[in-house]
Amino acid sequence: MSTEETKELYQEYRVEEYLPTEEPFYVAAADEIKIFEAAYQQRIPVLLKGPTGCGKTRFLEYMAHRLGQSLITVKTTPKGGDQHPLPLVTIACHEDLTGTDLVGRYLLKGGETAWIDGPLARAAKVGAICYLDEIVEARKDTTVIIHPLTDHRRILPVEKKGEVIRAHDNFLLVLSYNPGYQSALKDLKQSTRQRFIAIEFDYLPRDLEKKVIAHEGATSEEIASDLAVLGEKMRHLKEYGLQEGASTRLLIYTAKLIESGISPRRACQVAVVWALSDDPEVQQSLEETVSAIFK
Amino acid sequence: MSTEETKELYQEYRVEEYLPTEEPFYVAAADEIKIFEAAYQQRIPVLLKGPTGCGKTRFLEYMAHRLGQSLITVKTTPKGGDQHPLPLVTIACHEDLTGTDLVGRYLLKGGETAWIDGPLARAAKVGAICYLDEIVEARKDTTVIIHPLTDHRRILPVEKKGEVIRAHDNFLLVLSYNPGYQSALKDLKQSTRQRFIAIEFDYLPRDLEKKVIAHEGATSEEIASDLAVLGEKMRHLKEYGLQEGASTRLLIYTAKLIESGISPRRACQVAVVWALSDDPEVQQSLEETVSAIFK
Amino acid sequence: MSTEETKELYQEYRVEEYLPTEEPFYVAAADEIKIFEAAYQQRIPVLLKGPTGCGKTRFLEYMAHRLGQSLITVKTTPKGGDQHPLPLVTIACHEDLTGTDLVGRYLLKGGETAWIDGPLARAAKVGAICYLDEIVEARKDTTVIIHPLTDHRRILPVEKKGEVIRAHDNFLLVLSYNPGYQSALKDLKQSTRQRFIAIEFDYLPRDLEKKVIAHEGATSEEIASDLAVLGEKMRHLKEYGLQEGASTRLLIYTAKLIESGISPRRACQVAVVWALSDDPEVQQSLEETVSAIFK
Amino acid sequence: MSTEETKELYQEYRVEEYLPTEEPFYVAAADEIKIFEAAYQQRIPVLLKGPTGCGKTRFLEYMAHRLGQSLITVKTTPKGGDQHPLPLVTIACHEDLTGTDLVGRYLLKGGETAWIDGPLARAAKVGAICYLDEIVEARKDTTVIIHPLTDHRRILPVEKKGEVIRAHDNFLLVLSYNPGYQSALKDLKQSTRQRFIAIEFDYLPRDLEKKVIAHEGATSEEIASDLAVLGEKMRHLKEYGLQEGASTRLLIYTAKLIESGISPRRACQVAVVWALSDDPEVQQSLEETVSAIFK
Amino acid sequence: MSTEETKELYQEYRVEEYLPTEEPFYVAAADEIKIFEAAYQQRIPVLLKGPTGCGKTRFLEYMAHRLGQSLITVKTTPKGGDQHPLPLVTIACHEDLTGTDLVGRYLLKGGETAWIDGPLARAAKVGAICYLDEIVEARKDTTVIIHPLTDHRRILPVEKKGEVIRAHDNFLLVLSYNPGYQSALKDLKQSTRQRFIAIEFDYLPRDLEKKVIAHEGATSEEIASDLAVLGEKMRHLKEYGLQEGASTRLLIYTAKLIESGISPRRACQVAVVWALSDDPEVQQSLEETVSAIFK
């Protein structure tokens, strides 16, 4: 497909809003970039596992940008690729997301029913990365709909139209979920799981997290360093009644509040302690951790 | 954005009904005003926690009014701000509130389907503070819809239209909930929580509450003082079978009934005792507290 | 608002069907009339509590009639009142009553969608008393919808139209429920409760109930007296397996059957004993109580 | 209302299909006819209680016919009555019967929405007896809808139209249910129950049942007598695992099969034994009872 | 009704697709044909009970064909019969079958709503046998809808149209269910049961089943005989963990596979053993039974 044709395709499906506007800031923890590139090269669907706020979404934004740039050099399927940025269509899954929401629906227009493609159908047509975030929240019909897009068929049956969409060569399906939430009730079925390779994520080690906090929070090296220490400590408190550790995002919020003139301990209180827990005892343990760092 | 453009935007989206008409009466308990201003400056979403009737809604009305007045002096994002009052769109959450209710829906008009923006979409477009009251009552799909509005993307995907709304620079999302109600079933997911800093509220201390009762109940200093004492005492009775303490609102009601000629003890009975509980034993304890103050 | 304008308003919203046609017969048990007048004067929402058939609905019909007559003398809010009868809009709550049923909905008319106000919206617009009977039966979304009508805002957001209705000065919201039915599952949330003062009702004392039976059942003093004694006794049998005592209504039915020529004991059997219970043992205890009075 | 007007009213609402075509055959067990007449005279709603197939529906068909004939002599409400047959609108209640089914709905006709009255609305307008059969099967919203039709208001609010129907003077509401089925889950609420007087029914005594079987089954006195004995015996077997006794209807079926040439024992087997139970042991006890009578 | 009129009626309601095309092959086990004829003569509704695949559906197809042929000699109701084949309308019941599916619905056609009769309404109008297969699977509203079609009224109220269909003289309602499946949850209510006579079915005895296998499986006497023995044995294995015995249909499948060249033991494995159970131990017992017969 030529550059011209791709432009037209992107325009027809109004893809511009799904294109990354600038290069996302991403600090790699291991070889996840290489693994993802290999999977994309073979068009093997990918499952991202990890806790809240550890950077899964950011990683994918980075990969979409990177793969889009290098698509011309990446060995693509015989029908060829293109050097345009790769769109990323993100769908937050939840209990009420229907198959219709993903695939599309008919709407009345001037007495006629017009078909509106859902985000999954658009992603398949334009060759985007389609990212189903927190897939275990989705209803069963949603997870079943994606099956034929993940094997050699690479199709999306649109049963309401009696049609079948063949996915664009660049299309790839990516799921994410948080194994910490997983319960017997909301488990991913093996028949879905075994259609994906899996990359596990965790919070960044202290040194790398400091870099992220300093960059995103626009704060000093020193405060970033203290906050990274705080994050690390809080994740070890998990067994003391804390449901989940502090995400990097909360540490960045804290940095921003400090930069806006709030004192470090008060900033930690509202952006970390109160944000993480409602339990007075847990809050007290957290406060003590804060006091030990920000004296 | 110029004053003229803002006026037009407000007119187009019929914002006037969301603008505060007069300055709300608000008595600050701590530095919550400063914290909120810092958060708004950085456009960090805020979660307000606290018991029924302790003033969360009133606080937000006050902040919307205050920030609207000072918006020109507040350091805003590069694209600039404006000096118009800041609209406040309040949405009371409940089990049956759908994502469609928030984002918008198609309606038939003359055989055509016309799109009607939901309150969240309007708030994002005009740059309002959007306040989701009692968020834990909402269905999961509602809480998921707000995610992309709370991170660096600041977007609201409108899946039924295949569009994406980019939030206005002034837009901020605020949630509230009452940790006392929280159960395992109706907890806010960590992946939602960790997108907000949190400010905790409690009932006002006696002296400040007296001021509020006197002002809002249009009553004498003495009666206001007695009622503030009553409120404080009742909140300590909580462990004796009372589900929740008396809100400031009920104390104001009592003051108003007294001003309308009802005797203080009868006013306390209908506006506090019977309003709080159906249990004869609990009612008796409350009556005794009333008798000790209004002899 | 002038008399002429009020007439037009009532005509536009077809209020006449909600106006009391004649003065309801009401026998006061205590100072409930005075309390309600004070609450109405201050526009404080009211919650009526009490068992089935003790007269809550009748009381409200009486108050609507009385307040309508005296509205001109009652001190109203600054914008003034009027001397027309006060409409009473009654809504029986149940599990399937949706917010849409209360607020309004779109209907197709000639290819266009026309908006039809729900009873709550009409009550707010014309300045009626809106009575939500057996509120604990309602779904959560219903109870949340009324919140902004019960505080200083006095508004009803109509989310499907993107509009906000400001309540008429005469508007007041009244709820009722039966605390005997209340279970953990169907409790009124504190955040709803604490928006209302509460008036508790019980069955009338024997002497007053006799007057009501004689008047409504068009029967002799003697029979009315016997039936009032029967009612009082049956309410004490409650602990012997009877779910709820006999309402005044059933005693009036009995009087009416007697007036139609049915023997008193047979009338008591069908209108009280069989009406109250299906359990043969409970029925026998009740029959014995009947025999002791109607020998 | 004149005869001419009544005819027109009946024609407008297509009532003819609800009019009894011939006098139903009914054998009274006690003074139920007199009680019902007194209740109708006073327009007191009636609840019929009793087991399956004991004749509740037949009784009501008979009363509708009888009251229709004598309506001119019955003392009616001030606005007067008429001498036309009284229509009987029967509604079988079930879990999926909605309030809309009862009251009415909008339908599209030529691009317009036309309103279609539900059976309850039609009954209220034309002055029929409206019979809600097996009311405990109904959803809560159905039982609540009938409340204002059963007290002094005698109205049916049609919320979807924003209207109120005032019931015709001849209208009366009758419910039925089978106390044998009643469970905690499907009980009639006291606030509904206490709006009705109650008449209890049971199977006919042997001599009266014989007359019914002979008449309806078109069989000989002897066979009718044997079947009545069989019915009586089977109702005593109830404690031996039989859920409910044999209804008169099954005994009439048996008579009819015998008249069609099936041997009495085989007829009893298919029309009574197999019809009543699937349990081989229960079936054997029943067969023995049959053999004892039909040797 | 004349032959000509019947033809027109059948044509109007497109009945031809419900007419049996050729005489079904049916082997009677007892006097079920005579019983059914007597019931039909008296228009008494019939309930067919028995395990999966024992021939209930086939029996009814046979009866529809036979009664259609002899309708002229059968004594019919006064309004007369006709000698045309009797249509058989079969409805497979399931949890999601609504009353609307049975009775009919409105559909938009050219801006108008047109009414489409459901299968039950068509059957009532044209005088078909209407067969509700596996009735216990149906929702409560479905079973209630059929009540007025099964007593002296013989009507089908069409509440959405405000109409009542009077059943054609030839109409009869037949239900079936499998008592083996019956649970407390999915039992037929006595108020429904006692409207039907019941015919119990079981698997055919070995000699008769052999004849059916040979005819339908187009196989030799010898193989048919062996398979009938196998079927009989397997039904005795039921207590050893087999949920239900092998139906005649599976034995016919086996015969057909053998005729297509599969070895008898392999045919028994795929068409009986694997078809009946997933449990390895049960499968082994079944295999041993197979090996004992097909050595």
Next chain:
Amino acid sequence: MSTEETKELYQEYRVEEYLPTEEPFYVAAADEIKIFEAAYQQRIPVLLKGPTGCGKTRFLEYMAHRLGQSLITVKTTPKGGDQHPLPLVTIACHEDLTGTDLVGRYLLKGGETAWIDGPLARAAKVGAICYLDEIVEARKDTTVIIHPLTDHRRILPVEKKGEVIRAHDNFLLVLSYNPGYQSALKDLKQSTRQRFIAIEFDYLPRDLEKKVIAHEGATSEEIASDLAVLGEKMRHLKEYGLQEGASTRLLIYTAKLIESGISPRRACQVAVVWALSDDPEVQQSLEETVSAIFK
């Protein structure tokens, strides 16, 4: 039916998208091809049982291709066959798949309602193999709808149109499910099961699986061999907490990642270990198995 007619039929129903484009690669484990051919010859419906990813779908694609090629030589039903490829319509079952989704629905077009055939209706009309994948996930109404397509009637009643589709001679229904998932709740009813012969599948033996991995993963004999050993070992680990063994698909993914330059152990980690389990202990056992093979 002539070649020309078949082409037209396929064109009318847009069948081309359901036709296999190239011969699928299939390695038979036993005589499943012969059994399926015999079943198809007799048009006996088939049930495929087996674990996730063992090749059921691939087998059916192969059979559709093969039977399409040889249809001219296969003995078909009297009305004849054709030599065109046989379409395969695959429907992934899930809890929200309605009967309407399978059979078809009305859609508004220019004010008219137009009927759109569902995939099952299209398959029945054009004579495809219709494959309902993971049938136990389907709702009850779906499984009941297929019954009349699986016996001598071979019809699909379209109740919403009041029509009946007679299946094309080439049509066959095939189901699949995974007995490992089966629970009491989601079992296939015997009345459905006994309409199918069943073919059981398992993972391929090591030698055959090696061939498939080498072919599909485009990898060396040696790596394919190692991976086949790994797969075999992992399936024996099942009792140590692994819900299900590794599918052949995951082994092929591993091969592909290795071919893309990822080291074998890292490839096994993301494509097998992390893909199969979230449990750290299970993961460690799996890692040890990997290390034992890829040293």
